[in-house]
Amino acid sequence: MVEALAVASGKGGTGKTTSTLALGMALAEQYDVTVVDADMGMANLLFHAGLADVETTLHDVLVEGGPPVEAAVYDRYGMSVVPCGTSLADFASADPTRLRDVVASLATDTDVILLDSAATLSSRAAVLPIVLADRVVVVLEPTIPSLSDGLKVQEYATSYDTGTAGILFNKVRDDDAIDRIAPKAERYFEGPTLASVPASDTVRAARRAGQPLLAYAPESAAAEAYREAVRGLSVRDGDSAAVADRFRSAVVPESL
Numbered sequence: 001m002v003e004a005l006a007v008a009s010g011k012g013g014t015g016k017t018t019s020t021l022a023l024g025m026a027l028a029e030q031y032d033v034t035v036v037d038a039d040m041g042m043a044n045l046l047f048h049a050g051l052a053d054v055e056t057t058l059h060d061v062l063v064e065g066g067p068p069v070e071a072a073v074y075d076r077y078g079m080s081v082v083p084c085g086t087s088l089a090d091f092a093s094a095d096p097t098r099l100r101d102v103v104a105s106l107a108t109d110t111d112v113i114l115l116d117s118a119a120t121l122s123s124r125a126a127v128l129p130i131v132l133a134d135r136v137v138v139v140l141e142p143t144i145p146s147l148s149d150g151l152k153v154q155e156y157a158t159s160y161d162t163g164t165a166g167i168l169f170n171k172v173r174d175d176d177a178i179d180r181i182a183p184k185a186e187r188y189f190e191g192p193t194l195a196s197v198p199a200s201d202t203v204r205a206a207r208r209a210g211q212p213l214l215a216y217a218p219e220s221a222a223a224e225a226y227r228e229a230v231r232g233l234s235v236r237d238g239d240s241a242a243v244a245d246r247f248r249s250a251v252v253p254e255s256l
């Protein structure tokens with residue numbers, strides 16, 4: 001079985017990478033989880049997951065004649081993690097559309113694929129993870145501009161037949177009146193509010209330590225919020241072969 005979820009938001013800095021690894025670790029208690037850094041132009045998942053020094057990354061795999069994806073899969077924190085390199089030259093020589101084959105190949109051997117995504121509204125190329133995913137988890141900060149960006153992400157997703165698994169509020173402060181905002185947001189998004197993750201120095205400290213939040217501070221309120229999010233996220237039971245076929249034949253937006 002397999003379902004591919006893109007963790008997405010309109011702009012950068014909302015906490016997509018942090019959330020991808022946190023949701024991944026929480027899901028890994030139940031499922032076989034593979035996390036892919038599909039933010040290929042501004043990859044930084046490797047810094048969040050202690051993988052900054054690895055030899056082979058997704059960039060190498062995406063180059064014509066490159067190694068098979070297995071060479072870029074690392075067992076970390078109970079998950080399979082596929083980091084992406086940070087060199088602009090490598091990004092230039094990589095063919096992002098090959099991500100289809102990479103995800104298809106990973107789909108044959110995992111339960112859940114989480115695609116850490118680029119800010120969707122930043123470029124046409126950034127929609128690729130949304131095109132490939134079954135559903136998106138939209139990461140929002142509890143502000144009107146962020147909600148509005150998130151709705152655009154959902155609009156893109158819908159136009160590629162990608163559903164909304166839920167929304168995740170991040171960097172929530174006590175004075176954000178989240179109790180008022182979340183029910184309103186639910187009227188506009190197709191999926192439920194999965195959790196509200198507090199703004200917290202612990203989350204930043206985990207990033208500085210190069211560890212996913214759930215490894216660095218498993219008892220923190222933020223970590224608990226991600227576990228709660230996963231309790232509300234019912235992973236669907238896709239047929240691996242059918243899902244792999246779909247990825248391979250996905251129609252990639254023209255300007256990629």
Ligand SMILES: Nc1ncnc2c1ncn2[C@@H]1O[C@H](COP(=O)(O)OP(=O)(O)O)[C@@H](O)[C@H]1O
Binds near residue numbers: 009013014207
């Ligand atoms: N809940 C939070 N509280 C405080 N800082 C956070 C929180 N979530 C993320 N951050 C910080 O915000 C910055 C951006 O997070 P990141 O996950 O890299 O966002 P994105 O992938 O969306 O660009 C990082 O420095 C991260 O540590």
Ligand SMILES: [Mg+2]
Binds near residue numbers: 017018039045116117
């Ligand atoms: Mg990121």
